[in-house]
Amino acid sequence: MKDRTDRFLGLIKRRLGMDIQKGKYAYDLDEQFGFMSKAKIPDRWVRTTCGYCSVGCGMFIGVKDGKAVSVRGDAGHPVNEGRLCPKGLAEHYAISAPNRAKWPLLKMKGRFRRIDWDWAVREMVGRFQTIQEKHGNGALAVISTGQLVTEEFYALGKLVQLGFKTTNCDGNTTLCMASAVAGYKRSFGSDGPPGSYADLEKADLVFLLGANIADNHPILCYRLEKNKKRVLIVADPRVTKTAMMADVYLPLRPRSDIALINAMMHVLVKENKVDRGYVEKHTAGFRALCERLETCTPEWASPITGLSTDQIKEAALLYGNAKAPFIGWTMGVNHSTQGTETVNAICTLALITGNVGRTGASPFSITGQCNAMGTRETGFTSSLPGYRKFEDPSHRKELSLLWSVAEEEIPAKRGLAYPDIIEGVVRGQIKGLWIIATNPLVSFPNQNYLLECLERLEFLVVQDGYHPIPTTEAADLVLPAAVWGEKEGTYTNSERRVSKVNKAVDPPGEAKSDFEIFLMTAKQIGVYDRLFPGWTEPRDAFEEWKRISRGRLCDYSGLTYDLVEQCGGIQWPFGDGSIEASPANRPRDPREDVRLYEDGIFQTEDGRARLWAVECGAPPETPDEEYPFWLNTGRTVEHWHTRTKTGQIPLLNRLSPEAWVEMNPRDAGRLKLEQGDRVRVSSRRGSIERVVLRVTETVAPGQIFIPFHYAEANANNLTVSDCDPISREPNYKQCAVRVERSEVPILR
Numbered sequence: 001m002k003d004r005t006d007r008f009l010g011l012i013k014r015r016l017g018m019d020i021q022k023g024k025y026a027y028d029l030d031e032q033f034g035f036m037s038k039a040k041i042p043d044r045w046v047r048t049t050c051g052y053c054s055v056g057c058g059m060f061i062g063v064k065d066g067k068a069v070s071v072r073g074d075a076g077h078p079v080n081e082g083r084l085c086p087k088g089l090a091e092h093y094a095i096s097a098p099n100r101a102k103w104p105l106l107k108m109k110g111r112f113r114r115i116d117w118d119w120a121v122r123e124m125v126g127r128f129q130t131i132q133e134k135h136g137n138g139a140l141a142v143i144s145t146g147q148l149v150t151e152e153f154y155a156l157g158k159l160v161q162l163g164f165k166t167t168n169c170d171g172n173t174t175l176c177m178a179s180a181v182a183g184y185k186r187s188f189g190s191d192g193p194p195g196s197y198a199d200l201e202k203a204d205l206v207f208l209l210g211a212n213i214a215d216n217h218p219i220l221c222y223r224l225e226k227n228k229k230r231v232l233i234v235a236d237p238r239v240t241k242t243a244m245m246a247d248v249y250l251p252l253r254p255r256s257d258i259a260l261i262n263a264m265m266h267v268l269v270k271e272n273k274v275d276r277g278y279v280e281k282h283t284a285g286f287r288a289l290c291e292r293l294e295t296c297t298p299e300w301a302s303p304i305t306g307l308s309t310d311q312i313k314e315a316a317l318l319y320g321n322a323k324a325p326f327i328g329w330t331m332g333v334n335h336s337t338q339g340t341e342t343v344n345a346i347c348t349l350a351l352i353t354g355n356v357g358r359t360g361a362s363p364f365s366i367t368g369q370c371n372a373m374g375t376r377e378t379g380f381t382s383s384l385p386g387y388r389k390f391e392d393p394s395h396r397k398e399l400s401l402l403w404s405v406a407e408e409e410i411p412a413k414r415g416l417a418y419p420d421i422i423e424g425v426v427r428g429q430i431k432g433l434w435i436i437a438t439n440p441l442v443s444f445p446n447q448n449y450l451l452e453c454l455e456r457l458e459f460l461v462v463q464d465g466y467h468p469i470p471t472t473e474a475a476d477l478v479l480p481a482a483v484w485g486e487k488e489g490t491y492t493n494s495e496r497r498v499s500k501v502n503k504a505v506d507p508p509g510e511a512k513s514d515f516e517i518f519l520m521t522a523k524q525i526g527v528y529d530r531l532f533p534g535w536t537e538p539r540d541a542f543e544e545w546k547r548i549s550r551g552r553l554c555d556y557s558g559l560t561y562d563l564v565e566q567c568g569g570i571q572w573p574f575g576d577g578s579i580e581a582s583p584a585n586r587p588r589d590p591r592e593d594v595r596l597y598e599d600g601i602f603q604t605e606d607g608r609a610r611l612w613a614v615e616c617g618a619p620p621e622t623p624d625e626e627y628p629f630w631l632n633t634g635r636t637v638e639h640w641h642t643r644t645k646t647g648q649i650p651l652l653n654r655l656s657p658e659a660w661v662e663m664n665p666r667d668a669g670r671l672k673l674e675q676g677d678r679v680r681v682s683s684r685r686g687s688i689e690r691v692v693l694r695v696t697e698t699v700a701p702g703q704i705f706i707p708f709h710y711a712e713a714n715a716n717n718l719t720v721s722d723c724d725p726i727s728r729e730p731n732y733k734q735c736a737v738r739v740e741r742s743e744v745p746i747l748r
């Protein structure tokens with residue numbers, strides 16, 4: 001009663017101007033960071049790495065009375081030099097979000113009931129094993145994330161593949177990075193971005209293709225802006241914030257990237273801008289490429305791309321004449337049924353000009369999630385750990401010896417990819433599903449199809465740090481997990497930099513780290529002693545992973561937790577001879593920038609990179625009279641993926657509270673729509689209602705844009721189910737829609 005009275009009196013005093021809340025807004029001196037809000041001065045600062053995107057910014061979490069109260073950028077970290085984006089600056093609020101999952105929950109008669117951990121793990125393992133006994137090991141599938149630490153990915157891969165003995169294990173990184181992975185493998189023989197962030201500062205030309213780094217990776221804009229001598233080319237259907245920074249903006253039509261790149265290569269071949277010496281020594285397939293490019297003239301590409309022949313020639317010659325050109329791309333390339341082949345075309349453009357493995361020169365895939373690279377290296381999904389190949393008997397034998405398991409236990413082929421797991425549920429092939437730290441009931445394309453799939457499962461387990469969210473609400477069993485700030489390990493960022501993640505506070509309630517949950521599960525199955533002998537903490541997984549990666553492209557064997565933390569992150573490869581080199585070899589400075597393929601030797605059987613002559617195919621769906629608009633989807637800087645975290649942070653919600661649709665003024669005028677109208681957007685698969693309209697010249701006529709973060713106006717109700725046939729990544733970016741004034745009334 002006294003607390004309510006005090007709050008009431010405080011409110012009256014504030015309205016009368018008698019209380020300016022001096023205590024709440026007081027400043028004081030923090031020993032490490034100087035003047036800051038007194039309420040946010042912590043008892044201690046904990047150094048860590050940001051848990052949002054793949055940039056991998058170093059930061060500190062301020063802890064006071066056992067709670068995270070503030071964050072600051074790490075000025076000594078080589079990635080961000082103390083800077084943070086809006087999400088990073090508010091990241092500590094996600095730890096104490098009101099919807100944190102705190103206890104295991106089992107659904108009984110349609111309602112969740114709190115249970116203890118022993119019951120939860122017994123229930124999960126028992127139900128999964130019953131399904132496997134009845135339908136075969138492959139009837140169980142696992143879909144994970146890009147948000148775990150590398151040590152957890154490594155443990156999960158062993159648990160699923162060698163413990164549960166199912167190969168149907170994939171991650172939500174397939175929804176964003178699979179085409180980059182497959183493209184690198186086809187061009188270079190292995191996954192792994194060749195360049196470094198430093199190339200953005202050292203390149204004389206930067207070519208960004210379908211990459212809005214100003215919204216998606218803001219700290220990379222800072223790295224780019226430090227380079228005052230570069231020319232910036234941006235190719236994107238939408239005039240993004242990044243396009244507004246460009247010296248040359250190419251407003252190409254949706255899904256015309258391959259035509260643009262082929263025409264650029266045609267110009268380079270005709271103008272003798274090809275590095276013939278490099279091509280002859282280090283690549284294969286040049287003759288077939290030239291034959292394909294013969295007809296790919298700027299005149300041919302112009303009506304496909306919507307660009308003039310002069311624009312295409314200018315871009316080609318700017319790239320061809322550059323001494324150190326950098327090509328970067330993100331989801332604008334990957335989210336396509338030809339995403340892999342587009343990556344191959346990009347890599348081929350770099351290869352024929354000799355622009356791989358040199359300072360400033362790199363075909364660089366800018367990854368999505370904070371540790372998508374970690375799962376690619378260790379996760380046992382698209383490849384065996386250490387970028388080994390399922391189909392290579394020598395790789396399987398090597399792993400069997402390192403793990404002391406029978407060679408036949410190592411899968412000889414990859415299991416189902418994420419979209420194929422979902423299709424497997426519809427076919428009745430998959431009966432049990434374990435979803436870890438991802439929210440497909442917002443993020444997966446064609447949501448109506450996914451809902452139908454999940455209803456067919458016999459048992460669904462969702463392991464997450466937050467509940468309720470759309471996917472946990474559909475679960476039979478919810479396992480509460482620790483999140484960023486509550487556990488230890490490492491992340492690998494887009495430039496292959498391994499950085500330390502540290503625990504600052506304890507998880508809420510009975511939530512446990514994913515690592516603990518995996519070990520508990522292994523003990524319940526009875527494989528703990530065989531697969532994880534003596535493991536008690538993530539460091540145990542890290543030390544084993546160092547042995548598994550030794551001698552591989554992604555070599556961690558010279559790394560230690562202390563060295564990584566001391567240097568603010570270290571790029572792989574960093575072998576165990578990297579520091580104590582022989583007198584004839586200079587020891588490597590762990591802080592120096594490292595590029596792959598500097599020697600021109602690639603991870604193929606003959607050491608040569610492959611040049612790909614790519615055909616420009618048709619998109620899965622095009623606008624017509626009934627659905628006349630191209631839909632483009634993307635992000636906004638304030639939010640992250642499905643807003644599981646950022647949606648719980650009032651500061652970020654106030655900055656970007658609801659979804660919107662961008663439309664060109666000419667289209668809006670034709671439809672008699674105005675700025676601020678509420679509209680319905682429909683496709684052949686579904687619709688979203690009452691989305692606020694923004695009338696803007698940033699989108700071309702015939703196109704619209706919607707951010708994909710908002711569950712209440714989910715753009716993935718509209719998107720197609722088609723996937724890249726090579727990478728299995730969904731085609732999020734191009735589908736046909738119509739827009740009309742919404743008739744749904746406001747609920748009051």
